[in-house]
Amino acid sequence: MGGMHGFGPVEPEAGEPVFHEPWEGRVVGLMIGTGAAGLRRGSIRPAIERIDPATYLASSYYERWARSVEAGLVGAGTLTEAEIDARAATGGARPARLEHDSPELVAPIRAFLDSPQPTSGAPAAGAFAVGDRVTVRRMAPEGHHRCPRYVRGATGTVARIEGAWPHPGDDRPEAVYSVRFANADLWGDDAEPGSVTVDLWERYLT
Amino acid sequence: MSDDGHRGAEPSPIERRVDAIESLLVEKGLLTTEVVDAIVETYEQDVGPLNGAKVVARAWIDDDYRARLLADGTAAIGELGFGGPEGEHLVVLENTPAVHNVVVCTLCSCYPWPVLGLPPRWYKSHAYRARMVREPRTVLAEFGTTVPDGVEVAVWDSSAEVRYLVLPERPDGTDGLSEDDLVPLVTRDHMIGVVR
Secondary structure (H helix, E strand, O other): OOOOOOOOOOOOOOOOOOOOOOHHHHHHHHHHHHHHHOOOOOOOOHHHHOOOHHHHOOHHHHHHHHHHHHHHHHHOOOOHHHHHHHHHHOOOOOOOOOOOOOOHHHHHHHHEEEOOOOOEEOOOOOEEEEEEEEEEEOOOOOOOHHHOOOHHHEEEEEEEEEEEEEOOOOOOEEEEEEEEEEEEHHHHOOOOOOOOEEHHHHHHOO | OOOOHHHHOOHHHHHHHHHHHHHHHHOOOOHHHHHHHHHHHHHHOOOHHHOOOHHHHHHHOHHHHHHHHHHOHHHHHHOOOOOOOOOOEEEEEEOOOOOOEEEEEOOOOOOOOOHHHOHHHHOOOOHHHHHOOOOOHOOOHHHOOOOOOOOOOEEEOOOOEEEEEEEEEOOOOOOOHHHHHHHHOOOOOHHOOOOO
16 A cells, blocks of 8 residues: 555554454464464465455454454365354353363464574575666556555666565565665655665566 | 453454354364463563564674674574564664664565564554655654654565564663663664654
8 A cells, every 4th residue: 555645644552552452362363373273274465455445444454364364264164154153143242262271282382483483585596686777567466466556667776685485376486676766766756855675576577 | 361341341243253263263172272372472471672672782782793683684683582473584774874764564564573573553554554655754753753854764665575673773872881771772663763
């Protein structure tokens, strides 16, 4: 949504809690827990991007996550929409939870969330070098990708090359470039001075 | 997990739906409540901006560490014991007298969880995501931050695989302070770059 108008001011909240409602924390726990246990199909973002635009804009961040978690669980056959509907309809009381003593599950989750990892990137062997001028292809792809609309057609300079990663939905690692655009090349001559740097897969560039 | 805030209140549709998913998974033996609790507690108590502040303070007092941090953020942050989801490839952006860095994700809300925790609501807002790339100085002013005209505002849209952490300039007048004294001077907003 880079560049869109009409959303008003940014409104920081003093003393903001990590979660505003307990269910938001449960959604994060379910997202990570079901992902780590292999209970969901797909990653979180493609499912979020399949939400229709009107619903997307009307939903809160963690509502979108909840939809995505549900879609992944249903997609993997872990749960069915019908059983979730039925359970959600059963009334006002919060469903009883079964408590388990499961240190064998908790310890690896804690370690996964809070310990150093090797970088996920592979060495990049791509077509462009730092300092090259590159232009973002004009395109209107369907489905999940990571090429923001506001840089399409714009020309910038390769500022860094951090590595190669699989393009979403693709297994083949491909070089990702940090491309720096002058603000005027994105927004016109009356833009504020300065630059925006965007990480772009090689396939987006010429 | 406390239910105190909801005692007597009718759960909302989203609460019911999330509860339904969790209780079904638990009943089927696929997940335990304890695992979900552990994840919630980790982000409420253990993994947050204090981690990032420790990285910054170390960089301020140790030039060798600073050099390693700027060369390979993931590894240098790992030296302090930090890493995990959304921290698989961390890049540290150094503020200088000539450049002020600020981070946004226009596609969703990519954010370096191991060093900053989960993002605040404003970072995920449509307003921040839409406007920071187009009118950064105006948005910074809404945070009370004025960047002098001669200083470049460099915005980083972290919408792919890299997660960025801003290394603020060490404040004047802190030469005598120890690493532990410096840590509380570093806030989440400094490390996103909305505060200078």
